[in-house]
């Protein structure tokens with residue numbers, strides 16, 4: 326059996342070594358396609374592989390057409406909006422993710438970026454502190470829970486909204502559960518986004534929502550760029566001189582925002598949330614183990630295209 330790691334943004338070498346051990350111990354072969362620059366390279370690399378480990382790499386119908394022997398794709402990470410699930414199912418390919426494996430890394434980055442943001446991007450002027458501020462966590466999944474844990478260490482007052490998590494599950498962590506996204510934005514000064522990109526969430530973080538936030542509003546996005554309404558974001562910067570936006574995924578209008586609001590806007594050059602050795606090891610090895618367990622035992626526990 327041939328397993329391919331196809332990562333435009335490579336794992337740490339230590340994670341690749343760990344993946345190789347899992348694959349080779351199972352009597353399978355590992356192939357690597359990293360930092361590819363053209364889709365053609367991906368289409369060639371998938372031609373005769375049985376399984377793939379990917380990250381945010383786009384896996385569409387054309388890739389499935391080219392991968393004649395492919396049985397399983399594991400997205401080493403949480404969000405799988407980069408994989409065409411319908412095309413996978415049509416090609417009889419199982420798709421899985423590795424939920425929770427990189428969530429601490431993303432949550433730690435939230436605070437790295439937040440401190441940078443509220444200290445005015447270290448430009449030498451006087452900023453603010455996080456202690457005593459109200460933090461709103463939008464979606465209380467694996468990353469949201471880790472954000473809440475760290476926020477308490479900063480002395481923040483933590484709120485969350487999640488359409489699918491029971492109130493009790495949120496409140497047992499000492500986090501106040503609110504009834505809607507609208508309420509969360511209205512009552513918290515800092516909002517951290519952890520919603521996936523779905524047809525319902527795309528463009529859902531709009532001007533009205535953000536404009537309802539109290540003075541000194543900060544929105545931090547380590548989720549997906551698609552959830553932000555980019556025109557609404559520009560309007561927010563124009564109408565609210567107190568507003569800051571920090572993002573681990575560059576919006577389409579990154580250049581404009583950088584030019585006009587250099588002290589209130591920051592986006593990482595490349596998505597960095599899950600880019601730690603630990604997250605790469607956790608997610609990469611989980612992906613390899615899930616592939617081996619599926620190919621050998623038919624275990625479909627983390628399948629997302631059911």
Ligand code: 3PG
Pocket residue numbers: 334380381382401402403404405427548596597598599600
């Ligand atoms: C995820 O969904 O797991 C994160 O966004 C990390 O994505 P990455 O593997 O492309 O860094």
